[in-house]
Amino acid sequence: MENEFKEIRPEELKDNPFKIIGKDWMLITAGNKTHANAMTASWGGIGRLWEKDVVFIFVRQSRYTKTLLDQESGFSCAFFDHQKYLKELAYMGSASGREEDKIKKAGFSLSFEKEIPYLNQARLVFICSKLSKSSLSEETILDKKILTDIYGDNDFHHLYVGEIKKVLIKE
Numbered sequence: 001m002e003n004e005f006k007e008i009r010p011e012e013l014k015d016n017p018f019k020i021i022g023k024d025w026m027l028i029t030a031g032n033k034t035h036a037n038a039m040t041a042s043w044g045g046i047g048r049l050w051e052k053d054v055v056f057i058f059v060r061q062s063r064y065t066k067t068l069l070d071q072e073s074g075f076s077c078a079f080f081d082h083q084k085y086l087k088e089l090a091y092m093g094s095a096s097g098r099e100e101d102k103i104k105k106a107g108f109s110l111s112f113e114k115e116i117p118y119l120n121q122a123r124l125v126f127i128c129s130k131l132s133k134s135s136l137s138e139e140t141i142l143d144k145k146i147l148t149d150i151y152g153d154n155d156f157h158h159l160y161v162g163e164i165k166k167v168l169i170k171e
């Protein structure tokens with residue numbers, strides 16, 4: 001069902017972060033009420049930092065989502081039933097919002113928490129406010145094999161730490 005979220009506290013979350021991020025993937029949604037975009041991400045984490053509950057997301061320089069992330073103070077992370085939404089998740093992870101309205105094309109719709117957009121079709125959503133951004137570069141990567149394996153194209157990730165302001169879940 002759409003739009004039937006209830007709010008829980010982060011510590012009530014039963015999901016395994018390795019599974020929901022690494023295996024099921026998340027959709028990072030950025031933008032505002034006028035214009036929003038979402039992209040698939042399978043690298044990142046959730047945890048605790050600076051006395052806050054946080055998410056860590058890694059977004060490459062080339063992503064259109066990065067442009068929108070930098071323009072706004074918040075973003076959301078949405079988690080789906082992987083089997084049911086595999087086609088949409090793969091699409092959001094290959095097409096770019098620079099060229100098309102991916103949210104519409106995937107058949108998704110948005111709600112807003114203040115100005116922060118999130119996807120109605122998700123089963124779990126984190127509403128986040130940006131706490132910090134740091135940019136990976138050759139110097140920050142200590143294991144040089146990662147440079148050749150992952151960053152041969154110099155398209156480095158930016159690490160955004162977002163405070164989880166709300167956890168919305170469907171039961």
Ligand SMILES: Cc1cc2nc3c(=O)[nH]c(=O)nc-3n(C[C@H](O)[C@H](O)[C@H](O)COP(=O)(O)O)c2cc1C
Binds near residue numbers: 025063093094096
């Ligand atoms: C399974 C999967 C996981 C991905 N994980 C990430 C990620 O963690 N960080 C990232 O920058 N791109 C990741 N991508 C690539 C982006 O989702 C992809 O480049 C997307 O088209 C960017 O869309 P945008 O230009 O609309 O932002 C992933 C793609 C897939 C299919």
